[in-house]
Amino acid sequence: MRIxxxxxxxxxxxxxxxxxxxxxxxxxQKDPVIKPLYNYGSR
Amino acid sequence: MGERTRHLVAALTGLGLGLAALGPGLAPGFVLSYDMVFVPDPAFTSMTFGLTGVVPRHVPSDAFVTALAAAVPADIVQKLVLLAIFVMACTSAASLVPSRRLLPRLAAGVCYAWNPFVAERLLLGQWALLLGYAALPWVVAAAARTDEPGGTRRLTRTLLPAAIGGFAALTVTAIAALTVALVSGRPRGGLRVAGVVGALSLPWLVPGVSRAGGVPGEGTAVGLFAARADTPFGAAGSLLLLGGVWNGETVPSGYGAPVTAAIWLIVVVGALVAYGKWGRGLPWWRGAAVAGIAGFAIAGLGAVAAPVLEGAIGLWGGFAVVRDGQQYVAPLAVVVAAGLGLAADRAAEARWPGVAAGAMAAPVLLLPTLAWGAAGELRAVRYPDDWARARQIINGDPEQGDVLVLPWASYRSYPWNHGRRVLDPLPRYLHRRVIVDDAVTVGETTVPPEDPRSVRLAPAAKTGAPPAAMLRAEGIRYVVVDADTGSIRPEGEVAEMLRGPDLVVYRIGGAASAAGDGVPVAPVVVGWGIASLLVFWSIPAPGTTLSLSLLGSIKPRRPDDRRRTP
Known part of the structure; x- marks a missing residue:
């Protein structure tokens, strides 16, 4: 029982x-976005 | 089951799809993704109507949202608009299938409301374009019947969502409507379509052509916005599958995997074959087919024949409208959806209900990651408290002067928006003239700015420390820094009005009067007046509603219609 x-x-x-x-x-953990990104996206 | 009940079931199905697609985006707050910018308590300003001299891509969609937000909180307005896209898309496409069976109609509706085009454009935040897309099947049907009594009024009503969407939505819709009218053997119908589209375009056309910078057209951007492959079938194959958006970041996660893409290809090709085989009796059959082919050709232009498009833009900047090619596959989506519905109808007739049900479920099963806010990509967020304080300070200031936003870039990845890219919301958030960088950067390439004031201020603003004296002379009273707040600050004598973790506001005393880059108001008022009169004229007499007249625009096929089909 004790076991x-x-x-x-x-x-x-x-x-x-x-x-x-x-x-x-x-x-x-920090937010994954450390630096603002200014792109409209990438192809 | 009556016709109205069928429309209602399709609308409810669309609502279900919308709820599933938006998921966490339906929580209180705003979904901010790329071009999708909604703000709390928007106000009618000169920018709303394109009077500031910027390219009026947001006209009249911003005015529509602002008007609705006067009655309903703006975040609710956003959710209603997004849900309306799914409801309209499902209902309108379902109405194209001439069947009394529910399943085939829903197969068309689901396919049209849930496909790569909708997913990618939704992630890109182009809700205004999707408004026009959602009503396109109604437009296609109405464009083939303009010579019937009330045909022009019906056409005007069906064009209303695209007219609200503005420039891009109306252009895509107009190409399809004109093609359907002309190919259906109705030259007068073509004239009517051109007249109605022209009148409904006036709210953005007038400020667009009368702005100081004229019609913008940057030929070098062709390569940036051309369709790209998001499946193993190349750019053309991806466009055929209704995908192929230029922005690789707005492809739903998991889309384009070889197995699911191959199955989706079989579904699309099967739908096109079914359309060609069983759709011939429909009045808009040939017109929609030609519109689909023409749209597909335009969509592929930037990817396949970029020098041709660059040359055309060089001749006249207005051709830049076809730069973002993928949006022109919308008429092809109508054909694919109608074809899938026709195929499901034949399957149901042959007592293969499993095939019909499969046709209805296939678009969702093959693109499951559109669900739940495109797998968590679309989430509702609240604007930080700093933003509300900044607005209080700036809107409460009786002194004249404009606002400059730094850092000098048009898109942001705010931590409070989970790092998702979005067009800077401050021009809509603040009720003054806000000058932002309207140059667009994709990867390493930048498309030059279009706003004359942005062009003038760019050299100083790019430094991150524009001289206060120069800003004062340019009529700037406030500088708002909404990212990199620790390192960017105007140089010289400025007062720090607010400093928070998300935003800093600086005030510059004694701002001069801004140079007049605005457009003349009177022609814009006339343009709005003509467009409004046309809309009022198109609305039927009391006793009916706009929605019912839209829904009732498509007649169900009579039981003996099948006999005429070869």
Whole structure:
């Protein structure tokens, strides 16, 4: 039983940690447009 | 099922397609993409009517939007206009199919409302051109019946969306309508078409020819705006498939993959064969076919015979109108859609409902990335708060003087618009005369500016630090910097009125009166008057509505009509 609880808690922590890491990475990313572009497009 | 119910189902199908295509663009805010610029609370200014001396490509579409925005918020107006394009396109094309069955009519409607032409022009933001495109099937049908009682009025009504669209929409539509009228053996019909189109063109034609710079025409831009291959079948093959827009960035993602492009080619060729085989009894059959071929030839001119087009533009700048060739495949789209509908009708008659249903679904299945705002490309955004503050300051100032926008470029990729390119909205956003760079840069090539004031100010504005004294003498009271706000600033004695992350406003005291580059007002008023009178004349007596008379313009085929078809 204790092993099952430990596994569940471990899985939840791992999920939380990975979710948090992804959120952190996303939040730290800048907008892909860094410099205004003035073209009307390209062929 | 009655005729009106069939029209209603087609209209609802078009609405469904529009909702699917716009997706996130239907959220509150504005969709800003390339030439598509809508702003909150637009006002009637001299620019709205092309009186400032700029080339009046936005006349009268801007006036139409401004009038609607007086009653409905402008972002809602934009969504209604875009949805109306899909509703009209589906309904008008469906009405061309002379069948009492619903599925074949919807096959034509879906094909006409959901194809590469619509996707690419929508991404390019050319909603005004698409307005004319959406009503083109009605125009084709009406142009073949101008000699019937009420024929000219009907033609005028069907031309109304193109007239609202303005220069490009009316040119494409006029070529198709004239061809249909003349090929249908109605020289008088051709005269009527020319007369109506001429009168409806007056709102943009008069300011266009009376502006100081005359008719612009830059021969070097032929290569820039010529059709380009967006499928494995080359530029001509791509045009045949209703794609081939010049701008590689406005091709829907995934379009042109070899397998789906090959299937789409089979669908298009099959539709053309069906049109040739089963459409002969229709009054506009020959005219629409010739219009489709002529449109295809014009569309390919820049890609196949660029020197010819350059020479023609050299002779008269007005030929520059065919520079952006792909827009002229619109009549071919009518033929393809009608052909697909005819094929679906034959399939349904032969008790192959699966084939008929497949014909209806094929355009959507082969171009799924038009859905959901062209796969997320079209998203609604709100203008930053800085913009509203700038407008408050500038509109609230009683002193005269114009606005100069920097950086000196016509298109922007604002971070708040997810980096999507858009024509600078400030000339429409502010209620003063706004001078922007109207030169167009594609890749490494720049088409020179057309606005005389832009031409004069360009050398100083390009530096990023134009002298305040020179701007003052040119009648500039405000300089608005809406990108690169940290590095661009007029030089000399200026007051910083607003500084925000998205916009900076500088004021220059004592602006002189601007040089008069505007066009005379009286001829423009007369032009609007004539066009308005024609529109009012065309509207039927009370008891009917414009939409119903448009919908009712196409008679369903009688059951015995099939017998006359060879």
């Amino acid at each position: 099952a609880i430990a596994a569940l808690v471990g899985a939840l922590l791992a999920t939380g940690a990975s979710f948090g890491a992804v959120q952190l990475a996303n939040a730290s």
